[in-house]
Amino acid sequence: MSILEGVESVLDLFGHHRHEITFNDVLDELGLAKSSASRLLAQMVRYRLLELQPSTRRYRPGALLIRAAQAATQAHPFDEQCREILATLSDATGFTAYLSMLDCTDTVVLQRLNGSNPVQVLSPPGARRPAFTTAMGRVLLSRLPEPEFSARYGAAGARKLPDAPAGCPATVAELRERVATAGAERSAIAVNEGMPGIGAVATTLADPLSGDVRGLCLSFTAMQVSQAQAQALRATLVQAVAPVGQRIGDPLWLDAASLI
Numbered sequence: 001m002s003i004l005e006g007v008e009s010v011l012d013l014f015g016h017h018r019h020e021i022t023f024n025d026v027l028d029e030l031g032l033a034k035s036s037a038s039r040l041l042a043q044m045v046r047y048r049l050l051e052l053q054p055s056t057r058r059y060r061p062g063a064l065l066i067r068a069a070q071a072a073t074q075a076h077p078f079d080e081q082c083r084e085i086l087a088t089l090s091d092a093t094g095f096t097a098y099l100s101m102l103d104c105t106d107t108v109v110l111q112r113l114n115g116s117n118p119v120q121v122l123s124p125p126g127a128r129r130p131a132f133t134t135a136m137g138r139v140l141l142s143r144l145p146e147p148e149f150s151a152r153y154g155a156a157g158a159r160k161l162p163d164a165p166a167g168c169p170a171t172v173a174e175l176r177e178r179v180a181t182a183g184a185e186r187s188a189i190a191v192n193e194g195m196p197g198i199g200a201v202a203t204t205l206a207d208p209l210s211g212d213v214r215g216l217c218l219s220f221t222a223m224q225v226s227q228a229q230a231q232a233l234r235a236t237l238v239q240a241v242a243p244v245g246q247r248i249g250d251p252l253w254l255d256a257a258s259l260i
Helices: 003-015 023-030 034-046 063-074 077-093 135-141 146-153 172-185 227-248
Strands: 050-053 058-061 096-103 106-113 128-130 187-191 198-206 213-221
Touching: 003 023, 003 034, 023 034, 034 050, 034 058, 058 063, 077 096, 077 106, 077 198, 077 213, 077 227, 096 135, 106 135, 128 135, 135 172, 135 187, 135 198, 135 213, 146 172, 172 187, 187 227, 198 227, 213 227
Parallel strands: none
Antiparallel strands: 050 058, 096 106, 096 213, 106 128, 187 198, 198 213
């Protein structure tokens, strides 16, 4: 394994629902010898790709990576517009807000705003989840043309989806139906589905210049919000996104004047 391959493999560990990694994580998951792992981690700390927490001996993304991530975010004003919407809603509701994208059949968290009353289970930037299990995922899938959806999930409606949690679509046919509903409503709600005890409302925004599509989501503890309140929260999210979509020329929102 080259040094760059090693660096890539170590950094990829942060994409698996964790903020920190340990020396043993590198040994167990990358299969490196102790001497090789120690040398690699030491070099990554030296060059500010990682930061070692002295008290816990755990590694976090280093200053150089954080600076690069911030620069990447600032270089995409579309993402900043999405973040502004979410920041306003998170401040108003206290709920956790997420900005995500679709990668094949997974959603990937790009940004998270905790809010004043965050849920207990937080997904860090880079975290992935199967798109069929979340409101965010299904509303992002609703943006796909039919051929792309079939390429990712297959055309056989009876095909089982892997390890489908309770409340989530169990087959491709069920997923198509849920995705069609999300597309028709420009939004989705999920409560006690992919993550028990957690609810979410989500919608999407697309940049017609770059073609980038983003999912915008508010997440809450299921016990906090009634069904009627969840519907109202979804309406609030849609009403916040619609005028931005119209301003930037997102086709989904151009005929949504009645929502504003």
